[in-house]
Amino acid sequence: MIRVVLCTIAITTPFLAAEDWQPSKPAESVPAVRFKVPDDLEVTVWASTPQLFNPTNVDVDAKGRLWVTEGVNYRRHNGRRPDGDRVVVLEDTNGDGKADTSHTFVQEKGLIAPLGIAVFDNKIVVSQPPDIIVYTDVNRDLKFDPAVDKREVLLTGFNAVNHDHSLHSVTAGPDGKWYINNGNCGAVFTDKSGKTFRMAGDYYKNGGGEWPVDTQKELGKKSDDGHVWTPGFTARMNPDGTNVEIVGHGYRNSYENCENSLGEIFQNDNDDPPACRTSYILEYGSAGYFTREGRSYNSVKRASYSKNPTVSTVMPVSDWGRTHWRQDDPGTFDIGDLYGGGSPTGVAFYENGVLGKKYAGTLLSCEAARNVIFGYQPEPVGAGYKLDRTDFMTSNTTGEFSGADYTGGVKKQGDDKVLFRPSDVVVGPDGVLYVTDWYDPRVGGHGDMDDSCSGTIYRIAPKGYKPKIQPVDLSTIPGSIAALKSPANNIRWTGFDSLQKKGAAAFDAVLAVTKDSDPWIAARGVWLLPHLGPQGVAACEKLLESSDTRMRLVAFRALRRTAKDIIPYSKKLAGDSSPAIRRDVALSLRDLPAEKITPILVQVAKGWDGKDKNYLESIGLAAAEQENAVWTGMRDALGQTQPLKWSDNFAKLTWRLWPSQAVTALKERASSTALTKEQRALAVESLSFIDDRSAADALLTLADDKSPSKADAMKWLLVRGTGAWAKFNLKDDLKKRGIYDPDKIELTEVTVPAKPEKLNFTPDDVLKLTGDATKGKATAMRCVMCHQIGDAGPHYAPDLKGWVARQGANMAARSIVDPSADIAHGFEGTAIQLKDGKWIDGLVTTTGDPTVITSTGGVTQTVPKNRIASTKHMDRSLMLSADQLGLTAQDVADVIAWLKTYN
Incomplete structure (x- = not known):
């Protein structure tokens, strides 16, 4: 195995010399x-x-x-x-x-x-x-x-x-x-x-x-x-x-x-x-x-x-x-x-x-x-x-x-x-x-x-290269510069550390590095400039005006790591032509007072294209722990004071900032037939991510029969009311509106048949046959009770698109003929025994109260905790075998032939 990270308690054992241990088998390797x-x-x-x-x-x-x-x-x-x-x-x-x-x-x-x-x-x-x-x-x-x-x-x-x-x-x-x-x-x-x-x-x-x-x-x-x-x-x-x-x-x-x-x-x-x-x-x-x-x-x-x-x-x-x-x-x-x-x-x-x-x-x-x-x-x-x-x-x-x-x-x-x-x-x-x-x-x-x-x-x-390791002497400025220019990451750090300690004496040599023809090496010098005294800071500030986007970006980052006040630099670059730099400007404002950062974030927000997720996220991260103050300031500065006239960009900005101050406005948008269905749905979703009781109350109101957003509100109330909003004790409200009433839920028994004691054919039998992809496409539709194929079927079992290309025909044959032989990680089944003696086998997608489980055919049921007698991991796959699906060896060969083309 290779994903190892094991370990121990704090170590007090003394140093030990190399021991006589040897492995039990001879060494092997891939040529x-x-x-x-x-x-x-x-x-x-x-x-x-x-x-x-x-x-x-x-x-x-x-x-x-x-x-x-x-x-x-x-x-x-x-x-x-x-x-x-x-x-x-x-x-x-x-x-x-x-x-x-x-x-x-x-x-x-x-x-x-x-x-x-x-x-x-x-x-x-x-x-x-x-x-x-x-x-x-x-x-x-x-x-x-x-x-x-x-x-x-x-x-x-x-x-x-x-x-x-x-x-x-x-x-x-x-x-x-x-x-x-x-x-x-x-x-x-x-x-x-x-x-x-x-x-x-x-x-x-x-x-x-x-x-x-x-x-x-x-x-x-x-x-x-x-x-x-x-x-x-x-x-x-x-x-x-x-x-x-x-x-x-x-x-x-x-x-x-x-x-x-x-x-x-x-x-x-x-x-x-x-x-x-x-x-x-x-x-x-x-x-x-x-x-x-x-x-x-x-x-x-x-x-x-x-x-x-x-x-x-x-x-x-x-x-x-x-x-x-x-x-x-x-x-x-x-x-x-x-x-x-x-x-x-x-x-x-x-x-x-x-x-x-x-x-x-x-x-x-x-x-x-x-x-x-x-x-x-x-x-x-x-x-x-x-x-x-x-x-x-x-x-x-x-x-x-x-x-x-x-x-x-x-x-x-x-x-x-x-x-x-x-x-x-x-x-x-x-x-x-x-x-x-x-x-x-x-x-x-x-x-x-x-x-x-x-x-x-x-x-x-x-090809044919012989090692050429140049010596590094960190006691000198030229030696430290050589280390800074090293292809090896942690060797570069030793050069940085040495030059930083040398301070202003290293300025001329480091400034020369910033002009290196190799842009990666030049960037390394920029990081050092603010550490080398006032002239280094001034040189770094000058790079904020460079025509090279990467140099402006690195100079801003270097100043940000060292400057006591980043605000002047952030103001300077808030309208930069590069969205990457504007992103960094937003991130630089995190944990600074809302009254100082909001005008700058307004400028950054004006540069958002309405699609870039990371750009929007950078604004949200900048406003962390003071979203209300930032949102209200941005609303007023951007002229978005009338909820039904919000721009789509501002609506999405509100979605990310999750401000409780926006609850009333979002409720108005979700209730308005003047907006599109998509705009109302975004308003409901925005409410669902606001961690405040007022947002829950707004969704409860929107779950009323007269609301055009009733269906969306009910769905989100179930998600949040039994999850992150459980602390608001919404159970009675959910029951009253018919969203979640554990006493009225009717549960259907769904069990997966036991694995056949004997298979009618083996994966090797399948691999000997030549498959017909055309027939296989039609035959594969028997699998839609678990797998999504095209637009048909649920997301219950592993995605079949590109599956054979990734796994190969051998693995595909084994998985279809005998799916219980090896169960893919993440698809282990759970058997829930109900107190009335019934069983529900399936894939648990939510634990807690309620537990949500999806069974064969994509049937999803919400199981109240007080109805569960016990749960246990299943010792067999949730997928039916080829025999249980009524497939012959030729049928499986046909399906695999088609799956090879399904990418």
């Missing part, structure tokens, strides 16, 4: 010749077991040495290596492009598959929940000796121990900050400035492991910065652990993030099976895995509207992926590249080096379940980025995947193309790429299968 990369590049093996075992994360130092965290003691194998896991250092001492030495830097019993490692000169940062540990190699001998070297816990309080959704790697930003990344296990931690952050959601004690931090006690509470945050999250801080800021939140299990020289942050995020994605992080924004309240996730967002309001569960959405990340809700940032099932891991951003300008600006994202490293060239579009995906490096060009949660966990032991499990990718000091592979037939599922603990590091470089 370099199996990989496909761009034609001008080649893949070679740089290191392999026994030089390292089960690599979880990697970083590189200025001399080209690779530092790797290992995960031998992962999950059920905790204790397999009795002396604990290690950080190992590997080096190519003779320059032939292969590692020839490997040794242990540190090994401790408390290290259990630590996920993250970052190297900042002689400071080695290891992510080991609940701690971020910093080892300082004082004598620089590459071996941790507690008698000489220093070990400290920088921050602590990250859930959970021996879990995959916990603390991930530390990375450096171009601003001199350190960035941390944590999955949705959450955290409660206090920074070195004394501020406590409460990252709490409903995901608690899920997926095994130990949970030393009781995040549930902090659910819904504000952190000391005045905001309510949800897990997973990204945070930035000073390297000494002070002044933590939450940068983004609402992730499921983002494995890693990377910061480029413009200050843009990218990440991948896992949610199997429907919704893995690669995305740009909008500062302060929510990715949408948790709701605003932090009390619901994943399945609660899955179902769609029903015509019957008594079985409605969530808001209408355009597709499942958007629902999963709540893309049509106010309060989430744009989705990025949503590619479906997977298990994303390490990321890196390539800017300069020996690969050449062709690859400058390439975002690389490891996808372990798909045996690939995706490549993107992020293209600025409005306030976000367009992310077109390519396969940069892959061992699997057939698209037949196995061993992942989204493939049902099926493992192909003998096919090495699917055993490549890239855990991380890093850029070397000369610009070559290094990829760590955790070789295993299984990925995800909190487990691994490879008893050889094999690991390999592959190098991607121009």
Whole structure:
């Protein structure tokens, strides 16, 4: 498995020398010749077991040495290596492009598959929940000796121990900050400035492991910065652990993030099976895995509207992926590249080096379940980025995947193309790429299968390239400039840190960097200017007038990190031609007084095209915790004082700001037949996201028989009245209006037939046949009781569009013939036993009171808590087998033939 992040309690075990442990089986790896990369590049093996075992994360130092965290003691194998896991250092001492030495830097019993490692000169940062540990190699001998070297816990309080959704790697930003990344296990931690952050959601004690931090006690509470945050999250801080800021939140299990020289942050995020994605992080924004309240996730967002309001569960959405990340809700940032099932891991951003300008600006994202490293060239579009995906490096060009949660966990032991499990990718000091592979037939599922603990590091470089590592001397300004220009992210940080400490003496050299012909290198110099005295600040201010949009953007960001008063700069750029800069202007105003920021936000709002989700979200994030004051000020300044004459843009702005001051106006709009049906529906939806009793009362009024918005109001009252608005005790009002009366609900028994004791034919029988796609299309309509095909069928089972292209014919045959053999993650069934003895089998989409469950045929029922005797997980699939559907082997072959074309 590769999505590891396991871990332990604070470690007191002394340093241990490398032990005699060896795996129980011989090492294995995927041959370099199996990989496909761009034609001008080649893949070679740089290191392999026994030089390292089960690599979880990697970083590189200025001399080209690779530092790797290992995960031998992962999950059920905790204790397999009795002396604990290690950080190992590997080096190519003779320059032939292969590692020839490997040794242990540190090994401790408390290290259990630590996920993250970052190297900042002689400071080695290891992510080991609940701690971020910093080892300082004082004598620089590459071996941790507690008698000489220093070990400290920088921050602590990250859930959970021996879990995959916990603390991930530390990375450096171009601003001199350190960035941390944590999955949705959450955290409660206090920074070195004394501020406590409460990252709490409903995901608690899920997926095994130990949970030393009781995040549930902090659910819904504000952190000391005045905001309510949800897990997973990204945070930035000073390297000494002070002044933590939450940068983004609402992730499921983002494995890693990377910061480029413009200050843009990218990440991948896992949610199997429907919704893995690669995305740009909008500062302060929510990715949408948790709701605003932090009390619901994943399945609660899955179902769609029903015509019957008594079985409605969530808001209408355009597709499942958007629902999963709540893309049509106010309060989430744009989705990025949503590619479906997977298990994303390490990321890196390539800017300069020996690969050449062709690859400058390439975002690389490891996808372990798909045996690939995706490549993107992020293209600025409005306030976000367009992310077109390519396969940069892959061992699997057939698209037949196995061993992942989204493939049902099926493992192909003998096919090495699917055993490549890239855990991380890093850029070397000369610009070559290094990829760590955790070789295993299984990925995800909190487990691994490879008893050889094999690991390999592959190098991607121009064909025939020999290493050329230039020395770095941080004691001098030229040496520090060389480090700042390094292709390697964390080496660049050492240059930044050194030049910042040199202050005004470094100004001339840094100013020269800002004029470098390479725009990525030039941007790195801009970040330093405000740290180099008054002349540096003045030079940075001058760049606000640059004709280069990227230089204006970076200059504004650099000033924002250092200026005591950002308002003058924000006023200057509020009407900038670039929507990306106007977005940043809005974000810069967060937590400043409403009377100061509202006029600037008015100017920013005038530049909105009415469509850009990230742009609108930036305005909402700027107004956080003072939405009423900002909204009323913007309403008056924009001339939107008559509710029935609002512009569509202002109506959507109101939707995002969720101001209680707008309740009366929204109620008027929802009641008016002078507006279109769509305008009334948006008014009702806007009311539903306002966390105030007055909004609930307005919807109750709109649920009256005479209201043109009755149907929409009833649907939203069920959603909110039994969810986020349950605190308003609306049960009697819901009952009175016939929206939700648990005593009158009639429940229908729906059970899934038991799995046949014997199959009439096997998947192999199907694969021997030639299918007829035309017949298969007609035959496939038998599947619409569970699957949506075209406009027919419910969103109950996995989406069939592109399914065979993703999974391959073998997997398709197995899933249709015997769906209970391997149940896709996220589609495990639940059996509800009612107190009257009836059973309802299906997919639970909302837990609590009521529980909402969808059964075969898309039948969705709302089950009051007081009617439930018990619930249990089903030991079989909710999908009927081919035999149960009356399909022959030829029928299945025909269906698969058609599904190959259904993309």
